[in-house]
Amino acid sequence: MVLDLLLIGLAVTLFPLPIMAFILAVSAPRGVRKGLAFILAWLACLVAVMAMVLLFTGGQPPPPRSPPSIAALVATLVTGVGLVVYSEHRRRRSRRGATAAAPSAQEGADDSGSSMASRVDEATGWSAAALAVLLQPWGMVAAAAATVVQADLSHAESFLALMGFCVLATSTLLAMELYMVFSPEKAQRALLSLRAWLELxxxxxxVVVCLLLGLWLVGRSLYQLTG
Structure with missing residues (x-):
């Protein structure tokens, strides 16, 4: 369970779309407050999902080969297959977009980025929180929830694993928020450069994050289902 949560948390924290949205939020006027609202909503989603799973299991893992245990493995398998399919969909869409790119594509992207930045500038903390909920990589969170079914709260290792997952899955956002707090001007330039790089x-x-995590989840669940 610990290794699975570690890999899923790493995939969540490296997923580009929430990072790009967070950079816009934290770089906007009153950005530190908006960034904090984004992080709190992000963490609240993770904690709520983990709490619901633990409430369902009572903090005790189901016996091996029991219906709940098999259901969790099947859910992990389906999630892994979904991530692999999604990565292939993104790869094909990216290839089609590169083939059909027009000379004005960069100008259109700049206009789109400026429009989004303008909307984020006008957003409130509540809007930033809603954005965090919408951009949560829910497929990966679902995989984490299926893994948490194995948690045994009678052992301290399970608590540490769950806490470590939440911290790791939020670590990129926390690092950027702290950067903005302690060095706002330098951080804003660096983060906007990072967002421009991520846009490209x-x-x-x-594709890489979803494919690698999806293959891991598929392989692990198949091994446990057939082992």
Missing amino acids: HKDPAI
């Missing part, structure tokens, strides 16, 4: 490379990043 987000599709390959999404």
Whole structure:
């Protein structure tokens, strides 16, 4: 369970889309407050999902080969297959977009980015929180929830694993927020440069993250189902 949560948390924290949205929020006027609202909503989603699973299991893992245990493995398998399919969909869409790119594509992207930045500038903390909920990589969170079914709250290791997952899955956002708090001008320049880079490379990043995590989840669940 610990290794699975570690890999899922790493995939969540490296997923490009929430990072790009968070950069816009934290770089906007009153950005530190908006960033904090984004992080709190992000963490609340993770904690709520984990709490619901633990409430369902009572903090005790189901016996091996029991219906709840098999259901959790099947859910993990389906989630892994979904991530692999999604990565292939993003890869094909990225290839089609590159083939059909027009000379004015960069200008259109700049206009789109400016429009989004303008909307984020006008957003409130509640809007930033809603954005965090919408951009949560729910497929990966579902995989984490299926893994948490194995948690045994009678052991301290399970508590540490769950806390570590939540912290790891939020670590990129926390690092950017702290950067803005302690060095706002330098951080804003660096984060906007990072967002510009992600805008160009987000599709390959999404493909790699989803494919690797999806293959891991499929392999692990098949091994446990057939072992």
